[in-house]
Amino acid sequence: MESGYQQLGSGFTVPEVVWVSLYWLVANQLRFNGERFDR
Known part of the structure; x- marks a missing residue:
C-alpha cells in the first residue's frame, strides 16, 4: 500500500x-x- 494513495476499493486508487x-x-x-x- 502506498502512502501517497488513498484506497477506494478493490485495486482502485486515486x-x-x-x-x-x-x-x-x-x-x-x-x-x-x-x-x-467583499464589495
Missing part, C-alpha cells in the same frame, strides 16, 4: 494529484466568493 486538484478548485471558489462579498 492519486494525490486528484485531491490537490479538488482542493485547488474549492480554494478558488472560496476566493471568488470572498471577492464578491
Whole structure:
C-alpha cells in the first residue's frame, strides 16, 4: 500500500494529484466568493 494513495476499493486508487486538484478548485471558489462579498 502506498502512502501517497488513498484506497477506494478493490485495486482502485486515486492519486494525490486528484485531491490537490479538488482542493485547488474549492480554494478558488472560496476566493471568488470572498471577492464578491467583499464589495
